[in-house]
Amino acid sequence: xxxxxxxxxxxxxxxxxxxxxxxxxxxxxxxxxxxxxxxxxxxxxxxxxxxxxxxxxxxxxxxxxxxxxxxxxxxxxxxxxxxxxxxxxxxxxxxxxxxxxxxxxxxxxxxxxxxxxxxxxxxxxxxxxxxxxxxxxxxxxxxxxxxxxxxxxxxxxxxxxxxxxxxxxxxxxxxxxxxxxxxxxxxxxxxxxxxxxxxxxxxxxxxxxxxxxxxxxxxxxxxxxxxxxxxxxxxxxxxxxxxxxxxxxxxxxxxxxxxxxxxxxxxxxxxxxxxxxxxxxxxxxxxxxxxxxxxxxxxxxxxxxxxxxxxxxxxxxxxxxxxxxxxxxxxxxxxxxxxxxxxxxxxxxxxxx
Amino acid sequence: xxxxxxxxxxxxxxxxxxxxxxxxxxxxxxxxxxxxxxxxxxxxxxxxxxxxxxxxxxxxxxxxxxxxxxxxxxxxxxxxxxxxxxxxxxxxxxxxxxxxxxxxxxxxxxxxxxxxxxxxxxxxxxxxxxxxxxxxxxxxxxxxxxxxxxxxxxxxxxxxxxxxxxxxxxxxxxxxxxxxxxxxxxxxxxxxxxxxxxxxxxxxxxxxxxxxxxxxxxxxxxxxxxxxxxxxxxxxxxxxxxxxxxxxxxxxxxxxxxxxxxxxxxxxxxxxxxxxxxxxxxxxxxxxxxxxxxxxxxxxxxxxxxxxxxxxxxxxxxxxxxxxxxxxxxxxxxxxxxxxxxxxxxxxxxxxx
DNA sequence: ACTCAAGCTCGAATCGTTTTGGCTGCCCGC
DNA sequence: GCGGGCAGCCAAAACGATTCGAGCTTGAGT
Numbered sequence: 001x002x003x004x005x006x007x008x009x010x011x012x013x014x015x016x017x018x019x020x021x022x023x024x025x026x027x028x029x030x031x032x033x034x035x036x037x038x039x040x041x042x043x044x045x046x047x048x049x050x051x052x053x054x055x056x057x058x059x060x061x062x063x064x065x066x067x068x069x070x071x072x073x074x075x076x077x078x079x080x081x082x083x084x085x086x087x088x089x090x091x092x093x094x095x096x097x098x099x100x101x102x103x104x105x106x107x108x109x110x111x112x113x114x115x116x117x118x119x120x121x122x123x124x125x126x127x128x129x130x131x132x133x134x135x136x137x138x139x140x141x142x143x144x145x146x147x148x149x150x151x152x153x154x155x156x157x158x159x160x161x162x163x164x165x166x167x168x169x170x171x172x173x174x175x176x177x178x179x180x181x182x183x184x185x186x187x188x189x190x191x192x193x194x195x196x197x198x199x200x201x202x203x204x205x206x207x208x209x210x211x212x213x214x215x216x217x218x219x220x221x222x223x224x225x226x227x228x229x230x231x232x233x234x235x236x237x238x239x240x241x242x243x244x245x246x247x248x249x250x251x252x253x254x255x256x257x258x259x260x261x262x263x264x265x266x267x268x269x270x271x272x273x274x275x276x277x278x279x280x281x282x283x284x285x286x287x288x289x290x291x292x293x294x295x296x297x298x299x300x301x302x303x304x305x306x307x308x309x310x311x312x313x314x315x316x317x318x319x320x321x322x323x324x325x326x327x328x329x330x331x332x333x334x335x336x337x338x339x340x341x342x343x344x345x346x347x348x349x350x351x352x353x
Numbered sequence: 354x355x356x357x358x359x360x361x362x363x364x365x366x367x368x369x370x371x372x373x374x375x376x377x378x379x380x381x382x383x384x385x386x387x388x389x390x391x392x393x394x395x396x397x398x399x400x401x402x403x404x405x406x407x408x409x410x411x412x413x414x415x416x417x418x419x420x421x422x423x424x425x426x427x428x429x430x431x432x433x434x435x436x437x438x439x440x441x442x443x444x445x446x447x448x449x450x451x452x453x454x455x456x457x458x459x460x461x462x463x464x465x466x467x468x469x470x471x472x473x474x475x476x477x478x479x480x481x482x483x484x485x486x487x488x489x490x491x492x493x494x495x496x497x498x499x500x501x502x503x504x505x506x507x508x509x510x511x512x513x514x515x516x517x518x519x520x521x522x523x524x525x526x527x528x529x530x531x532x533x534x535x536x537x538x539x540x541x542x543x544x545x546x547x548x549x550x551x552x553x554x555x556x557x558x559x560x561x562x563x564x565x566x567x568x569x570x571x572x573x574x575x576x577x578x579x580x581x582x583x584x585x586x587x588x589x590x591x592x593x594x595x596x597x598x599x600x601x602x603x604x605x606x607x608x609x610x611x612x613x614x615x616x617x618x619x620x621x622x623x624x625x626x627x628x629x630x631x632x633x634x635x636x637x638x639x640x641x642x643x644x645x646x647x648x649x650x651x652x653x654x655x656x657x658x659x660x661x662x663x664x665x666x667x668x669x670x671x672x673x674x675x676x677x678x679x680x681x682x683x684x685x686x687x688x689x690x691x692x693x694x695x696x697x698x699x700x701x702x703x704x705x706x
Numbered sequence: 707a708c709t710c711a712a713g714c715t716c717g718a719a720t721c722g723t724t725t726t727g728g729c730t731g732c733c734c735g736c
Numbered sequence: 737g738c739g740g741g742c743a744g745c746c747a748a749a750a751c752g753a754t755t756c757g758a759g760c761t762t763g764a765g766t
Contacts (some may be wrong), residue, residue: 068752130419421722
């Protein structure tokens with residue numbers, strides 16, 4: 001009835017173990033406490049003893065065991081960040097920014113990729129809990145359920161980056177950009193070039209950022225009274241999705257003269273589609289993207305895009321996290337960083353038919 | 354004389370702590386050992402008790418503390434990988450491959466970026482040692498000193514990926530490609546198109562892979578007796594380096610008709626340079642690169658490149674590492690994976706003057 | 707001469723797990 | 737009526753660090 005107990009006894013291999021603080025203590029004929037005090041500078045230790053300890057540490061190649069340390073201290077000096085897509089350079093850059101900032105404060109960061117799926121994100125968050133990370137920054141997966149995160153993370157501090165947490169939750173710490181504003185500016189730029197038939201390819205509206213960008217686009221078009229339902233598309237955030245929507249848009253009876261893509265991978269997809277259809281960009285069709293990336297100047301045409309300060313978002317998230325962890329501040333502030341429209345070659349006035 | 358001891362006492366904030374196994378035990382009126390046995394299925398526990406424990410675990414949101422676990426078990430179920438440049442999609446893909454493979458075996462992986470500097474890599478490796486990771490895969494930084502790694506890592510198992518460790522060390526586990534062969538094949542392809550004045554932009558010869566690729570290139574050209582010193586360049590591995598070398602090559606009296614770039618970022622740099630100089634690629638100058646990347650089909654011309662199976666390299670490295678950790682095997686084998694020449698649009702026969 | 711503080715060192719408790727060995731019943735076969 | 741195996745449970749010893757309190761010398765101040 002009851003299951004046969006499984007013996008965990010992987011044969012106790014005597015792998016030559018690491019030197020411990022006890023080994024150092026023995027080597028210099030001192031007590032463990034003294035060695036600890038010497039290494040951490042946390043109590044008086046004579047110069048002579050200190051020197052002997054230094055020598056022993058060097059000779060034994062002693063390195064403190066951070067597991068034991070973390071257990072005792074209840075602090076691991078580890079942070080984590082989870083993003084929806086690590087191969088997207090936008091998120092990669094956020095991660096890099098956070099790593100750079102927090103490394104200076106002596107934190108390590110674990111990075112996770114949810115692939116836009118809450119199920120995967122949850123697995124990662126549970127792992128973080130077990131490892132007792134000191135804090136985590138989340139760019140929540142796009143398929144909802146973000147509110148369950150508090151459950152699995154318990155009391156571990158969280159900072160949100162880029163995307164909002166669920167609306168019903170009290171907005172915690174957050175850093176990002178004013179998406180509606182940025183999208184409106186971008187759309188107005190296209191309008192100023194003379195475009196009227198402007199399409200948008202947006203992400204699923206379950207992600208707040210996508211919804212906000214759509215909102216900004218609509219506000220700009222409503223202002224000039226030329227918003228048309230058939231030019232509004234949304235779907236998957238990836239390249240294939242962008243390409244498919246672009247093809248649908250361009251092959252309809254009265255195609256748009258400009259396309260605004262609400263993230264970077266969809267922009268690439270749209271560009272691919274345009275080239276496949278043999279349309280000239282920007283002469284026949286203008287393309288404007290979101291989330292700049294490093295090699296966007298290598299493409300032909302060089303893409304005009306809305307640039308988000310990805311690195312700064314990462315660094316700010318790191319800073320906010322560390323601040324709340326070390327209780328330098330308890331303000332659950334939200335930080336809004338500025339965007340920038342990088343005007344390059346992919347947008348031009350529309351053809352006068 | 355002796356320094357004033359620094360008090361570490363960050364005020365002992367009573368952050369509401371996590372539930373422990375002891376809490377679970379108390380909740381169900383059992384002993385710690387019983388709870389542990391139940392959770393790990395490592396000893397007989399009655400069905401009734403097991404159920405009560407499950408319930409308590411759920412109710413208290415108990416999650417085992419992996420620090421304590423790792424301390425006791427002397428196993429952290431954590432691996433690490435350190436690469437020279439995370440923003441290079443080639444290495445990013447290796448990392449991704451390793452993560453995917455090892456996640457299935459329930460390992461977490463820490464990833465580090467050495468930026469081609471041993472000093473940075475060393476810092477990272479020291480951190481890994483303190484955290485007692487179970488193993489690490491290294492793509493060693495290009496500036497030598499790789500042999501010191503054994504020192505700082507102690508007895509932690511290592512697998513090398515892509516790049517070789519120093520020659521003087523006994524070659525440990527390694528996975529990568531036959532660089533000399535791949536470079537030779539690529540060069541022969543250019544020869545078969547009719548090129549004779551073929552240049553190479555290679556990396557610093559301190560990295561074995563760069564040296565091998567140069568070697569393969571030379572072998573192919575020597576075979577037809579048209580190797581020329583002035584067509585051999587090496588320098589930094591980044592985009593700017595590639596661009597600079599390409600400009601020097603193309604502006605000399607008798608410029609090459611084809612350029613072979615020994616990694617992906619330098620290839621992008623060369624392409625940029627070619628476009629800046631207004632040379633038509635591939636009509637006037639052919640370009641062949643190394644290390645394919647995802648969006649290479651978006652560039653114009655679509656780049657012809659030698660593809661390395663990055664993902665497989667990462668997965669294989671992960672597998673080898675886990676195998677040696679779990680002592681399924683102790684063969685310090687080396688694995689050579691096949692490359693593939695992705696023929697696209699950036700190479701054409703040379704102009705007949 | 708007495709007190710007190712500073713300088714130096716140490717023992718023991720603690721952090722949250724796993725694991726070993728032992729203790730209890732109980733049932734079974736003699 | 738007894739030995740012994742099995743099921744179920746537990747106490748205590750690790751694992752490797754930090755930290756609290758206390759003990760022991762000195763030297764200075766009174």
